[in-house]
Amino acid sequence: MNKTDKKAAKSMPQHVAIIMDGNNRWAKKRLLPGVAGHKAGVDAVRAVIEVCAEEGVEVLTLFAFSSENWQRPAEEVSALMELFLRALRREVKRLKANGISLRIIGDRSRFHAELQAAMAEAEASTAGEARFILQIAANYGGQWDIVQAAQQLALEVQAGRLQPEDVTAQALQGLLSTAGLPLPDLCIRTGGEHRISNFLLWQLAYSELYFSDLLWPDFKHEAMRKALANYATRQRRFGKTSEQVEAEARAKC
Numbered sequence: 001m002n003k004t005d006k007k008a009a010k011s012m013p014q015h016v017a018i019i020m021d022g023n024n025r026w027a028k029k030r031l032l033p034g035v036a037g038h039k040a041g042v043d044a045v046r047a048v049i050e051v052c053a054e055e056g057v058e059v060l061t062l063f064a065f066s067s068e069n070w071q072r073p074a075e076e077v078s079a080l081m082e083l084f085l086r087a088l089r090r091e092v093k094r095l096k097a098n099g100i101s102l103r104i105i106g107d108r109s110r111f112h113a114e115l116q117a118a119m120a121e122a123e124a125s126t127a128g129e130a131r132f133i134l135q136i137a138a139n140y141g142g143q144w145d146i147v148q149a150a151q152q153l154a155l156e157v158q159a160g161r162l163q164p165e166d167v168t169a170q171a172l173q174g175l176l177s178t179a180g181l182p183l184p185d186l187c188i189r190t191g192g193e194h195r196i197s198n199f200l201l202w203q204l205a206y207s208e209l210y211f212s213d214l215l216w217p218d219f220k221h222e223a224m225r226k227a228l229a230n231y232a233t234r235q236r237r238f239g240k241t242s243e244q245v246e247a248e249a250r251a252k253c
Contacts, residue, residue, distance in 0.1 A: 011231070011232035012055055012056050012057065012228065012231075012232070013057060013184075013185035013186040013208075013228070013231055014057065014058050014059065014182045014185055015057070015058065015059040015060075015061070015181065015182045015183065015184045015185055015186075016052060016057050016059070016060050016061070016184065016185070016186045016187075016188065016228075017060075017061040017062075017063070017184040017186070017187045017188070017199070017200055017203075017204070017207070018048065018060070018061070018062050018063065018187070018188045018189070018190070019063045019187070019188070019189040019190070019196065019197060019199055020041060020044070020045075020062060020063060020064070020190060020216040020219075021189055021190050021191030021192075021193055021215075021216055022037075022190050022191030022192070022214070022215030022216040022217070022218075023037030023038045023040070023041045023215070023216050023217060024037050025037070025191065025215055026040060026041075026215040026216065026217045026218065027040070029215075034076050034079075035076065035079040035080070035083065037215075037216075037217060038079070038080060038083055039083060040217035041216045041217045042083075042087060043217065043220070044216055044217050044218070044219050044220055045062065047219075047220040047221045047224065048060065048062075048219070048220075048224045049100070049132075049134060050221065051221055051224040051225055051228070052132065052224070053098070053100070053131065053132045055225075055228060057132070057228075058132065058133065058182070059132075059133045059135060059181050059182060059184075060132070060133070060134050060135065061105075061135040061136075061137060061178070061184065061200070062134070062135070062136055062137065063137045063140070063197075063199050064084070064136050064137060064138050065080065065084070065106075065137075065138045065139055065140070066137075066139075066140060066141060066197065066198060066199070067106070067107065067139055067140060067141035067144055067198070068141065068197075068198065070110070070139075081111070081112070081115060084115065084138070085114065085115050085118055088115075088118045088119065088121075088122045089118060089122075092121075092122045092125050092126065095122075095126050095129070095134065096125060096126050096129060098131065098132075099129045099130065099131030099132060100126060100129055100131060100132045100133070100134050101126045101127060101128065101129040101130070101132070101133050101134070102122050102123055102126045102134050102135075102136070103123060103133060103134070103135045103136070104119045104122075104123060104135070104136045104137075104138055105135060105136070105137050105138075105140055105145075105177035105178060106137055106138045106139040106140030106141075106144075106177065107139050107140070107144060107148075108138075108139065110139055111138075111139065119138075133181065135178070135181070137177075137199070137200075140177070140199075141198045142196075142198045142199055142200055142201030142202065142203075142204075143198055143201060145176050145177050145178075145200075145201070145202065146172070146176070146201060146202055148175075148177075149172050149173075149175035149176050150172065152175045153167050153171060153172060153175065172202075173202065176202060176203065178200070178203055183203050183204075183205075183206070183207070184200060184203055184204060184207045185207060185208060185231070185236075186207060186208050186210060186227070186228075186231045187199075187200070187204050187207045187208070187209050187210070188210045188211075188212065188227050189209075189210075189211050189212070190212045190214050190215060190216045190219045191212075191213075191214075191215055191216060192211070192212075192213040193211075194211050196209075206236070206238055208231055208234050208236065210227050210230055210231065212227065
């Protein structure tokens with residue numbers, strides 16, 4: 001691999017996280033029920049997966065349903081659950097055929113038994129596929145994720161298997177829902193809003209943020225490539241100065 005190739009490889013995020021916002025507004029603009037926007041958003045999911053897989057992204061995490069979304073109208077929540085169930089059953093063969101491993105993160109206890117079973121079946125069916133990891137955050141909240149990890153550590157301290165000084169950032173990170181995967185390099189939010197809405201709060205500490213005015217169903221191949229191209233222009237410093245980062249890059253060449 002020459003220096004140009006190495007530079008291009010380094011500029012591609014290893015892990016992309018996306019807040020898929022704007023489905024309801026997309027439907028409202030077309031005088032359609034909200035669930036129509038969520039159905040249209042499935043095509044955007046496919047487009048983004050295709051681009052990420054083609055460009056060498058290793059992990060894609062999609063914020064599908066937050067722990068706060070239960071507050072939405074009951075008919076919309078019910079329609080979303082049915083859509084999620086159908087998508088799991090319909091897409092699992094496609095994922096497996098394309099070498100994509102599915103992981104679902106979040107608190108599953110509130111989902112009905114049929115949906116929980118479909119989640120487990122989809123994960124088991126695609127386990128071991130190594131080309132690409134698709135991670136779906138469902139009934140997920142960043143605060144919940146940190147709390148459940150802290151509770152596990154507290155139980156270990158209470159049982160005497162850990163000392164308080166053993167409760168480190170690394171120990172807590174190893175118990176988050178995303179344990180074992182690289183932290184997100186890039187977080188994208190569609191729909192024009194500029195906030196992260198309780199998504200991967202710990203994991204996004206040093207992620208690059210990219211905001212698009214496009215509503216999620218309109219965020220397709222070209223839009224995803226534009227986001228990746230923008231990421232390639234960023235300099236990630238992790239608290240260091242530009243000069244330090246550039247010196248380290250030269251030393252590695």
